Amino acid sequence: NAGVMQNPRHLVRRRGQEARLRCSPMKGHSHVYWYRQLPEEGLKFMVYLQKENIIDESGMPKERFSAEFPKEGPSILRIQQVVRGDSAAYFCASSPADRAQPQHFGDGTRLSIL
């Protein structure tokens, strides 16, 4: 009964490179949320997706960031041309179709930008 799986756990990129973060939701969950946690801060909502649809991207930076949740495969959070300020922990959460159910979180991807 696997939980939310995120990979990689740690990712190091140089400025200007691309970062791809993956998230496989819990079995039976069709809703995926991405959050970012900057050092010494709480989690900030980034984007909410269902299969093949972006439902709410109000927390996504306007440039360089994108997310998808294809019909097959994991959800991907993509950061292009990374900068030092992108260094953070990125968490994925999933929930079932009944949005009254709580979200379950993965262990996160720690992104470091050199």
Place this chain on the structure above:
Amino acid sequence: AQSVTQPDIHITVSEGASLELRCNYSYGATPYLFWYVQSPGQGLQLLLKYFSGDTLVQGIKGFEAEFKRSQSSFNLRKPSVHWSDAAEYFCAVGALEQGGKLIFGQGTELSVKP
């Protein structure tokens, strides 16, 4: 705007002592309320949730929380703290009206003295 405030950034308690972590929220609609715990380098684990009904909710690891609408609070309590409870605790609010995304407080770091 919706917000969650955890007034205490860091709390230290002695092992065996009681604990109360404060959480206040600002939200126009009926909120769903959550407490999550995060150990260093780990993801978030759900301690308990309030959706409706009884305002005193029981969670895992001996934690409980009480929803007080008049005070817009959802404080977390534990009668006797164990050394393993040392972690970061996050209060979060969500609502169906906002698509299920969670708004988190800044977190309270709990240290436990022997």
